[in-house]
Amino acid sequence: MTKSYGQVKAVDRINLTLHPGETVALLGPNGAGKSSTLDLLLGLRRPDSGSVEVFGGTPARAIAKGQVGAMLQSGGLMEDVKVRELVKLACDLHPRAYPVQQVLENAGITEIADRMVNKLSGGQEQRVRFALATAGANDLIILDEPTTGMDVTVRQAFWATMRRQAEQGRTVLFATHYLEEADAIADRVIVLHRGRVLADGSAAEIKAKAGARRIVFDLDGRIDETALRGLPFLTALTVSGQTVRIQSTDADATTHALYGLGLYPRNLEVSGLGLEQAFIAITTASDATTAATAEETAR
Numbered sequence: 428m429t430k431s432y433g434q435v436k437a438v439d440r441i442n443l444t445l446h447p448g449e450t451v452a453l454l455g456p457n458g459a460g461k462s463s464t465l466d467l468l469l470g471l472r473r474p475d476s477g478s479v480e481v482f483g484g485t486p487a488r489a490i491a492k493g494q495v496g497a498m499l500q501s502g503g504l505m506e507d508v509k510v511r512e513l514v515k516l517a518c519d520l521h522p523r524a525y526p527v528q529q530v531l532e533n534a535g536i537t538e539i540a541d542r543m544v545n546k547l548s549g550g551q552e553q554r555v556r557f558a559l560a561t562a563g564a565n566d567l568i569i570l571d572e573p574t575t576g577m578d579v580t581v582r583q584a585f586w587a588t589m590r591r592q593a594e595q596g597r598t599v600l601f602a603t604h605y606l607e608e609a610d611a612i613a614d615r616v617i618v619l620h621r622g623r624v625l626a627d628g629s630a631a632e633i634k635a636k637a638g639a640r641r642i643v644f645d646l647d648g649r650i651d652e653t654a655l656r657g658l659p660f661l662t663a664l665t666v667s668g669q670t671v672r673i674q675s676t677d678a679d680a681t682t683h684a685l686y687g688l689g690l691y692p693r694n695l696e697v698s699g700l701g702l703e704q705a706f707i708a709i710t711t712a713s714d715a716t717t718a719a720t721a722e723e724t725a726r
């Protein structure tokens with residue numbers, strides 16, 4: 428499916444299939460198209476081309492049947508009501524609702540249930556939004572940057588609840604900037620950048636796709652950076668004090684060449700990239716390709 432706003436292609440030929448029980452992270456920087464993709468899935472916007480099918484029908488039908496719960500970034504909460512009243516309303520409207528008390532407990536908001544919604548902190552508001560998204564037995568839960576504004580404890584409790592939902596066979600799709608969250612929570616990570624899917628797989632597969640490994644070692648004496656830059660398969664180099672950090676697309680060949688230069692690296696460590704470095708490597712490579720294509724076209 429594709430969605431543009433004027434000149435901006437927010438969603439560019441994205442083709443996605445979600446499976447029952449999967450926890451999927453939609454990972455991308457600001458403006459990558461995460462919210463737009465979720466809006467299309469929820470039927471809040473229509474694609475310019477392509478189509479969206481949720482449980483064999485339109486998003487609206489799946490929502491009416493209580494199959495989909497969503498927690499979005501935008502959208503205010505009803506203000507002049509107590510938290511409990513708002514949650515009760517969501518439960519009343521849900522075809523497969525849980526008891527109000529259970530929803531409150533699940534979201535960790537029992538203690539603030541008698542507070543007015545317009546008196547809550549940002550993190551508390553997020554928890555109320557979460558309660559509204561989980562007021563009933565949804566098969567698909569869509570969350571747009573759900574932990575924004577939550578402190579660490581609440582964040583952990585939140586993900587524990589989400590994991591329980593996934594264990595019960597629900598599909599959880601969440602948008603995030605937080606690479607650690609995607610790495611720790613998701614079975615599947617979809618990297619979005621400029622409206623396109625750059626990678627789709629487990630966190631380990633994404634890291635492997637970035638193709639590079641990290642080599643860290645110490646060298647004695649004066650460090651000849653120019654010689655190091657000539658190492659084969661090198662994609663990044665930093666030197667701080669006596670410590671050298673390298674990224675290489677073939678760590679074995681780079682290390683052998685290091686010895687070939689007559690150097691004696693100490694404390695040598697070779698490791699895979701973290702998801703964050705993998706993410707940067709993948710999006711940077713994509714930007715370089717886009718720039719090269721633009722240059723080619725301009726010629």
Ligand SMILES: Nc1ncnc2c1ncn2[C@@H]1O[C@H](COP(=O)(O)OP(=O)(O)OP(=O)(O)O)[C@@H](O)[C@H]1O
Nearest residue numbers: 432435436437455456457458459460461462463464
């Ligand atoms: N209603 C709109 N009108 C015009 N442009 C829009 C609109 N909504 C989004 N965009 C543009 O579409 C692109 C994708 O935006 P989107 O909100 O989907 O990204 P995102 O990945 O969710 O970003 P963020 O992490 O900042 O929330 C951006 O360039 C944004 O400026």
